[in-house]
Amino acid sequence: MSPRIRVALLALSGLILLPCAAQVIAGLPAFGSTIAQYGERINAITPEARHVANMVSAINFDLRGLDTLGEEFMLLAAITGTVVLLRGRRGEGNSERAMRRPGRAVIPRSEATVLACRIAGPLTGLFGLYVVLHATVTPGGGFQGGVILASGTLLIYLGEGYAGWRDAIRSHWLDALEGGGALLFALCGLAPMLVGAAFMQNILPLGTFRDLFSGGLMPVENLGVALAVAGGFTQLFLEFMEETREAEEPDEPGEETA
Amino acid sequence: MSVLPYAVAAWLFGVGLYGIATSRNFIHLVGCLGVCQSATYVLLLGLGYRWGSIAPIFYDHPPGTPAVDPVMQALVLTDIVVGATLTALLLVLTVQAYKRGGSLDPEKLRPMRAGGKSGQRQDAGHTSGRVSEGGRKAS
């Protein structure tokens, strides 16, 4: 189809959908007037039932923990897929060492950059840990903190150069971190079943409201998510960066197509 | 203006879809998909909002203070993760497609073209390379 026909088709469907959408919008409760009973109920009972201040974390790690388990493994699937697809052509064997790109000059870093990175790196890591640990109290949680931790590792690259980064970060460790974190989360679900409780039932002592140690099982699950996300995102950075380093070699057939 | 957020959500989805339909660059297309996805963010957060409410975190405010819908916020958090995974995967596919085909134009990269004959393969390096170069302009 030519783009013109495509746009015509889109416009035609838009014409049909417009009145339908208008009707739906008119039928919705007015914006900002009320919230659903489910959310209202959670806001009402959860601070007392689970001793946590952050309702979103309570939903993610307790009330609807299964969703987060699925979401965690969705991320794991995406990162595993990324690794498979990016490594497909380079081959698995080369994942240990940094690849060279002949002909590309190594630009020396200014000392200010190195210093800034060496200061900012640990601080970023610390902030990431803070966000992870305070999941049940303040905004944040394993996902957000994990991403911050992972992006902190990029400062090693910025400050120490690619080879330094690759020396500090090992792909296998990242796999272990990612898989281990996800395993911890899944086992947090299964462990309560051993004592006869439901999957992911919060059986640990709930702690004190507004305290770092509140929410029972939630901080443990949260830690699993943080490990998995930090490992996973670092793996993602590593594989994408490796892609920029690839030497221009004659096209090697992928292993399956050979 | 109580319908504005919902109208914006519908508009974002439509605009994103238009972008996908007419895109001539995969990176642009991934961006358009992101626009479509932000329609869901706007819709969900809009549906969960209530005037004069706080964020659903009872740290500075005591429990019982009217707060917005935490369920929608949790759903959007999941949605964001979905967005991150999709973007990562699509960019990987784009990188690999660019390496194989040398182009980012969806019109130049087709799943499979007609008229293929197994005897006609040109490039010996590509064991699973393209068969026919005579791509039809399907317009």
Place this chain on the structure above:
Amino acid sequence: MTLAPAVLLPLPVAIPLVFCAALLATAHLLPGRAPDVLALLAALAVAVLSAVIAVHAADKPLVYWFGGWEPHDGVHLGIGFSVDAASGWIAAFIGLLYALTFVFAWGFFDRTHGHFHILMLLFLAAMVGFCFTRDMFNLFVWFEVMSVAAFALTAYHLAESSLSGAINFTVVNSLAGFLMLGGIGLIYAQTGTLDFDSIAAAVARGGRDPVVAGAFCLVAAALMIKGAIVPFQFWLADAHAVAPSPVSVIFSGSMVSLGLFGLAKVSAVVFGGSDQVQGALPMLLIGLGSVTALLGGWMALLQRHLKRMLAFSTISHAGIMLTGLGALSIGGTGGMLVYVVGHGLVKGALFMIAGILLATQASIDEIALRGLGRGIWPAGIAMALAALLLCGLPVGALDQGTRLVQGALSAQGHGVALAATAIGAALTGAAVLRAAGRIFLGLGPDPGDEAGAPSEDEREKANRPLWLMLAPCCVLLAVDMALPAGPIAHALPRAVSAFMHRPEGGPLAEGPGWLPWASVAAALAGAGYGLFRNRLPAFVVQPVRATQSVPTRALEILHSGLIGDYAAWLAVGVAVIAAVLALV
């Protein structure tokens, strides 16, 4: 504490997840075959556990509340799984299909540190979760996990065509995810809950409501995209044709039909109380299903790339399933559920044969392979048998499903849809029979119209003995033929009434007994025409060729492989659903 059967419910999802996390954490330490063994064990565990659950759910659906959040005063705070016998058996079937696929792919992916197995196990867990859940958003989560694992698996070969197919697949199915999420947001805002039963109750109380109709429109469009229904079907042929054959087994055997399974559940349970939705469904589903059945069958007949042919055949069969769903009766839905299992078994076997050809003969092109299959004649027998089952040979589960679907359609007087199901099955059967005749018997020297179809050179690693690849394929066919019709017919009304939350009806009607035979005869005739075209008199061949060429070319142009076209068709499809809903 006594071990109630409901305690088992989280395990079929949790076990593959635990296995895949452990595999990832230890992948580089494990010896070569360990991922194969572990993945096989996990899939078998899922199959057995799901079967046990299904047996226990025969009387009453089993319900499980995660985190111990059981509903109080009718308010559902947590996520629940609710498994009726039908959902349980579908999950058991999926587990079996995965187990056999892992056998089929034994050693195929041995150089990826188990990454293939990790993705497949995630895919499996997501499918089981999708079958079991009773929560709208949880359904979406599993839908997305399924999609993400599938996207990565599709592009595994990293050829240009597989990358392009994977991109189309990813973009279209991501849009499906967004539509579904939008629909969930709407229904949540209107009913204030995410639990299937509470939404159903709120919808039934609400009367005619455009928001409910809009939510259904979005969710149904998303599930139909997954189920490859016209005009959302384009991605399927691109993706299934290029995915590695073990992955295609799963795609065609279970992923597509699960989309329709989800649609069946959502439309019967969640939107069961909306008169507007229920009024629109027959016209929508039977209309789109009939078109899909015919278009998929027609396109299958025109293909020469075997996996692409099977992909179009899957589209056709998805259409047949949708017509069964559109009857909105116990018989139609029951037939569709049996059809899902039967079709998955037969289509899985066919994709395995395609994989055998890729591995042993290093090609997938019907015309290039002509006569080359003689050395592996057992695969030819299996392929011919599978083709006959596909077009309606009256043995086994697929046939039982077909007859129930046709019975439900004829009971309501949908003559056109009835004909479409028979013709669609006949066309796909004819295509596969023709390919079998050409590849294994060396017939059909005149390539005819197929010569102009898209094709590509492809091969897969030939590191497995023929018997290892053929055995799971034969097991699939044997299971399809050996599934006992009597007990299924006996248990089905009760299982489906639990599945649809409807009172039980009488025994289920079956379609006219001659119809499957007519399909088989038509398929044989079609295959014969394709193979002996050069020997037929001109007055037979000329008119067929003349009338066929124009629509053929038009259809090929529609399946352009351009993502922009697919996005436009997606909008058209959503508009069609919305228009039908608005007119009722």
